[in-house]
Amino acid sequence: MxxxxxxxxxxxxxxxxxxxxxxxxxxxxxxGNDERAIREAVKNLMRQRMLKWDTHKKMWNFLEIKKPST
Structure with a gap:
């Protein structure tokens, strides 16, 4: 990330x-960034399985909180 x-x-x-x-x-x-950059960041977070959209609750689910790799 x-x-x-x-x-x-x-x-x-x-x-x-x-x-x-x-x-x-x-x-x-x-x-301070544009829509395209934000959408790409959210897609990457979803690919990394850190975010998931809950269609029933219409809220974000946080699947895993990873510590940043150094």
């Missing part, structure tokens, strides 16, 4: 703790 993916992951975790999902506009504002 690179630094940008880690930043997106932490934002999603922190926002969902309060029972809501971060919007794309909110992610753009907090990361």
């Amino acid at each position: 690179n630094d940008f993916e880690r930043k997106v992951y932490r934002i999603i975790i922190n926002v969902t703790r309060f029972g809501k999902n971060p919007s794309l506009d909110e992610l753009k504002r907090k990361t």
Whole structure:
């Protein structure tokens, strides 16, 4: 996981703790990046099995919290 993916992951975790999902506009504002970069980061997190979308609850599930490799 690179630094940008880690930043997106932490934002999603922190926002969902309060029972809501971060919007794309909110992610753009907090990361300072464009939509394409955010979508790619979320796709990579899903490929790495760190995030999963729960269609029933309409919320993110955090499957595994990995420590960054050094």
